[in-house]
Amino acid sequence: MKKFTSKGKRKKKFKYKLFLFLVVFILMVVSTFKNLLNSSIKIDDKNLVKFLLADLKYDNSIFGELFHNIKKDYSPVDLLSTNYYDLVPKKAKKVDKKNDDYLIYLYNTHQEEKYAPSTFVESEVTPSVMMSSYILKDVFNKNKLPTLVEERSMKELLNKNHWKYYKSYDASRIYLEDSQNTHSSLKYFIDVHRDSLTKEKTTVEINGKSYAKTIFLLGMENPNYQENLEFITKINDKLNEKYPNLSKGIYKKGGEGVNGVYNQDHSKYTILIEIGGVDNTTTEVLNSTLAFSECFMEVIAVNEG
Numbered sequence: 001m002k003k004f005t006s007k008g009k010r011k012k013k014f015k016y017k018l019f020l021f022l023v024v025f026i027l028m029v030v031s032t033f034k035n036l037l038n039s040s041i042k043i044d045d046k047n048l049v050k051f052l053l054a055d056l057k058y059d060n061s062i063f064g065e066l067f068h069n070i071k072k073d074y075s076p077v078d079l080l081s082t083n084y085y086d087l088v089p090k091k092a093k094k095v096d097k098k099n100d101d102y103l104i105y106l107y108n109t110h111q112e113e114k115y116a117p118s119t120f121v122e123s124e125v126t127p128s129v130m131m132s133s134y135i136l137k138d139v140f141n142k143n144k145l146p147t148l149v150e151e152r153s154m155k156e157l158l159n160k161n162h163w164k165y166y167k168s169y170d171a172s173r174i175y176l177e178d179s180q181n182t183h184s185s186l187k188y189f190i191d192v193h194r195d196s197l198t199k200e201k202t203t204v205e206i207n208g209k210s211y212a213k214t215i216f217l218l219g220m221e222n223p224n225y226q227e228n229l230e231f232i233t234k235i236n237d238k239l240n241e242k243y244p245n246l247s248k249g250i251y252k253k254g255g256e257g258v259n260g261v262y263n264q265d266h267s268k269y270t271i272l273i274e275i276g277g278v279d280n281t282t283t284e285v286l287n288s289t290l291a292f293s294e295c296f297m298e299v300i301a302v303n304e305g
Helices: 002-038 045-053 076-081 130-142 154-160 165-182 225-242 282-304
Strands: 104-107 147-149 188-195 203-206 209-212 214-219 247-253 270-277
Touching: 104 130, 104 165, 130 147, 130 188, 130 282, 154 165, 209 270, 209 282, 214 225, 214 282, 225 247, 225 270, 225 282, 270 282
Parallel strands: 104 147, 104 188, 188 270, 214 247
Antiparallel strands: 203 209, 214 270
């Protein structure tokens, strides 16, 4: 009887230890997973673009069949499974900045406008509108359209001049003119922004893919208004043709209380485009940025030809 009781106690003690082990193990797993989700590893827009575009291939000429391989779907899984490497493939000729042959200038007057954060297992990425600029640069360069992205800080320039935020276009104008003076070959100027509307107003599904809606902003108080309008209309029409309902059109702004110029007096080929809104994901912004780049290249191929 005593022997049986001792054996029963040992068995009960073993079960108790096993239970404690399982509880501790589960708590450790939950705690580790929670820490991973809550961790924040800063990934800048350049590196994010490397993730997004790692497997994309482009035609080498804007006069060939454009973008026949950019229809691939992207998701957060792609971001996790893709390795870092240079944006320009080894087989492609890299742009030689010494030749002063830049054709396109990309800038973001409101550099700090953010999109919806994307949470992955090990990090949370909150991309800014500069992500679109880097995507466009990558696409244009691969299609032999030498492109320069403005990386100097608008915020620093505002602070240096003791300017309020509404003077952002004055700040970007300084960088724009400096770049033009340094690279006289620059001809096309694209200022990329993000809308502040909610997701249901900035998202559209086309052929089973989700896109961030685009809209063009046109200042009515600049001497290039008519020429700007003609150029932007060509791109907008091309977007509507290839991606129905992606573009919300051309929003003309002027009058008291608004800028009315948006640096579009600098050139008849100056574009201000808003891609998506505050709630759009990196995938939706990527899809729309690629769509815009496709249509833009088709328009300037005719323009340059």
